[in-house]
Amino acid sequence: MSDIFEEVEEEVRKDKLGELWAKFGWIVWLAAAAIVGYVAFSEWRSSQLQAQRAEQAAALEAAVSALEAGEFEEAQNSLQAIVEEDTSLSPLAAHLLAQSRYVGGGDPGGAATVLNDTADADGTAFERLALLKSVYLRAETMTLADMETELAPLISTESQLGALAEELIATKAFAIGDFARARRDYTRLSIAANAPAGLQQRARIALDTIPRSTPQQSPEGGDTDGQTPEDPE
Secondary structure, eight states: OHHHHHHHHHHHHHHHHHHHHHHHHHHHHHHHHHHHHHHHHHHHHHHHHHHHHHHHHHHHHHHHHHHHTTOHHHHHHHHHHHHHHTSTTHHHHHHHHHHIIIIISOOHHHHHHHHHHHOOTTSOHHHHHHHHHHHHHTGGGSOHHHHHHHHHHHHTTTSHHHHHHHHHHHHHHHHTTOHHHHHHHHHHHTTOTTSOHHHHHHHHHHHHHSOSSOOOBOTTSOBOTTOOTTOOO
8 A cells, every 4th residue: 555655646747747847847957058158258258268368469579579570560559459469468568568659669758658658556467567568768858756656556565576666766856956866765765675786786886876865056056066156165
């Protein structure tokens, strides 16, 4: 008798499963189709991205060859296209494009614009370096305060790039005659843990060159090299 009851219960379960499948089976098929479709799309997208990266890498290599051969117009056209595609290779292409405009076209302003558009203090290494190089190209026309503002995000990182940014500010201070500021910055850089050995050496050389006092302004607007107008020397 127990076998009969078990068989009946089994048939009842089968009937219920059949009803459920008939009612909701389309959902299972739809979910399975969605999974298969997603996997297929992911594989297709991955192959497309790989092909795109290979194409961009080839274009970048060709642009570098043109740049080395002095074919600056051709190099600039190829590099500009890569920059505008806004991919992982774009920041590197921007550096090369800036080089082409600066060296090949004698256009430091155009080079600075390219780098400034790419610069991002919180971005990749190439994007952070673009910020430093952009300020370097504009250093002569910038005020010390503006330079400090733009480079502050790099300096706050306490990295080697930050130390190079500090060196640029110290150089600007020296150029405008703020010797006290220049001496203070170079002194710190000469022993800074984040300053490369070459930078520390340059800082020590600069300290030997910087006058001990800030030049005084003469009535005509020039400086007197730290001497008063009455100084016979």
